[in-house]
């Protein structure tokens with residue numbers, strides 16, 4: 293068993309770190325923004341796009357892809373290292389949905405034309421993606437989605453509403469999952485996965501503001517939206533299988549253990565600088581630090597499996613649940629540590645850590661819902677991992 297990165301991977305980490313040292317805006321580093329709260333910055337999308345294009349120009353977004361798709365055949369640990377360093381330098385620039393989810397799904401299930409059309413845009417960092425799976429009545433129970441695409445001779449025509457679409461207001465392209473057969477038995481055999489240009493007429497995107505006051509997700513309406521048949525991924529009525537493999541990637545695309553670790557380090561530093569430490573606080577920090585290390589090892593195991601062309605499934609569910617719930621506990625600890633001071637307005641002279649503590653805390657409630665809820669992760673682990681019966 294080997295617990296270290298290769299010399300080449302370590303060299304890549306140094307190269308990325310040296311680059312980010314120069315490129316990441318000072319304000320982002322000073323405020324120590326995390327992946328989940330930096331979109332609240334007024335210039336976030338400009339900074340994100342600029343960084344993404346620079347990472348794309350370096351070939352880093354696609355470095356771990358096969359050469360035939362424009363990559364460098366590097367190990368998936370390069371993706372992990374890139375994400376860890378972006379986290380450590382408080383930098384945007386990685387499109388979790390495009391690079392983290394759509395690209396691997398396309399490589400697995402896309403046609404050669406789809407790969408040629410979409411992979412270069414994702415690798416370049418110039419194209420932003422969203423995914424529309426969830427509906428107002430269907431989130432966890434994805435097999436029951438109702439938004440319908442009706443087949444016509446030359447295309448499919450979509451009508452209905454999706455919700456919780458992260459970056460729907462910014463995205464150029466959309467991974468859309470809809471029903472194409474209302475009579476399918478079982479119902480998941482009537483679902484199709486489409487690639488949809490967000491400039492297509494008939495799409496309306498409305499903001500949904502989260503309880504931290506930020507605009508990340510949206511509701512999306514489709515009124516007679518026409519999608520060419522060649523935009524189907526994985527075959528008509530076979531979209532559920534594409535989604536299942538996509539979720540295995542989605543659950544571990546973000547380095548949440550690293551986000552928790554960086555945030556915890558910042559809290560510990562703040563506590564030290566402001567004389568907030570006592571025996572109990574020290575132990576709380578030590579406990580959370582240990583959990584960050586556990587979550588990191590879960591994530592590394594998934595990445596190791598991917599490097600061996602194995603498909604992590606229960607391992608992804610475990611990793612996702614452990615790391616996102618950990619980040620919730622770290623965010624909660626931030627509130628406890630700073631007490632009443634965390635309640636001060638963002639522009640108050642005494643507010644700790646640029647007023648980010650309450651918004652990190654409020655944003656953290658979504659962590660056990662997004663990318664599949666913790667309860668669904670436990671279902672995956674119990675049923676697929678342990679062979680326990682499905683009790684519904």
Ligand SMILES: Cc1cc2nc3c(=O)[nH]c(=O)nc-3n(C[C@H](O)[C@H](O)[C@H](O)COP(=O)(O)OP(=O)(O)OC[C@H]3O[C@@H](n4cnc5c(N)ncnc54)[C@H](O)[C@@H]3O)c2cc1C
Nearest residue numbers: 423424425426430431432456457458658661662663665667
């Ligand atoms: C920050 C954030 C970003 C998101 N971004 C996107 C996005 O970009 N695109 C997209 O399509 N969706 C997105 N979502 C939606 C997300 O995928 C759904 O919220 C999630 O799948 C849960 O669905 P739901 O909200 O309908 O809750 P429900 O499925 O109604 O679940 C409600 C509660 O019941 C529990 N529950 C449901 N089924 C079971 C079961 N079988 N066993 C035990 N408990 C169960 C759930 O765990 C949950 O606690 C996002 C959500 C969040 C919070």
